Amino acid sequence: MIQLGKYERYLIEEFFDDYRAGAMAHQTFTRRVAFITGSMAAASAAMLLVGCTPEEVPRGTEPMPSPSASTTGTGMASGGPVPGAKSPLSVPEGAAGLTTATVAFGADGTEISGYLARPASGAAGPAVLVCHENRGLTAHIQDVARRFAKAGYVSLAPDLLSREGGTGSLDPDAVPGALTNAGSARHVADFAAAFDYLRGQEFVDKGRIAMNGYCFGGGITWQAATELPGLKATAAFYGPAPDLNRVPEIKAAVFGVYAELDKRITGTMPALRDALDATTVTHQLTVYPGVDHAFHNDTGDRYNQTQATAAWNDMLSWFGKYV
Secondary structure, three states: OOOOOHHHHHHHHHHHHHHHOOOOOHHHHHHHHHHHHOOHHHHHHHHHHOOOOHHHOOOOOOOOOOOOOOOOOOOOOOOEOOOOOOOOOOOOEOOOOEEEEEEEEEEOOEEEEEEEEEEOOOOOEEEEEEEOOOOOOOHHHHHHHHHHHHOOOEEEEEOOOHHHOOHHHOOHHHHHHHHHHHOHHHHHHHHHHHHHHHHOOOOEEEEEEEEEEEOHHHHHHHHHHHHOOOOOEEEEEOOOOOOHHHHHHOOOEEEEEEEOOOHHHHOOHHHHHHHHHOOOOOEEEEEEOOOOOOOOOOOOOOOOHHHHHHHHHHHHHHHHHHO
């Protein structure tokens, strides 16, 4: 029987939910699962495991999809308004008062690329590391970094697929598989290197660094909270919980964002809440009403302006108090 890791199962279940809701085509669902599992036979088994009917799964003898067959782009920012952005909080590339750049830093002898946004004043201030979704470093995540910069933070969003040539070099359907194949330990190590990079910048207050992530990135943020003691605060948006036995190791003040209709993730939140309550970790887990998974992403169909704005402002208040 096929064995799925935490993030493999998390992503496959997410894509299955999208497929069943009509938000993802069957071909796209199949391709993404195949890239995650590594073969069509394993993809078939995984799809059955999450609830597909036998008629919905491919034959195990079918060839792996071609990485060049995708017709969708990554949406990397190239200046001007963010493609598809609907949030009034959106900050376009080139906005007055901000400085943005692509930067590089080392991690285990490898050069990692990241998108940096900061106030143009250059005065030393607090910083936020941003972890992207399973789509990689997209224009939306770069927009999020600029939103932080507009709020007075230095913001760094690493491309966790830098070793693979960067998000923009990959077939979008292959991105989730590349992220899961790399493993969460590598991603946390990259954020440790990004943390050190920020500490070395004269425009960063070295003792005031936080982290924020979304979906897959929310899970990496939770894991980083258990491993990076220098973080002052974190805010994870609807990501899988860390291993509960690691919760007492958290030093940061942690803020969790959950969606009422996201039963898959919000349903597991009480166990995390109980684990946090049993420690001295400063924490707050908030469920936002009437919204589903990924409600903050204003380039997606599940975006909800009222609750996304509320969650963003609540996060800024949290960081304002603890960073």
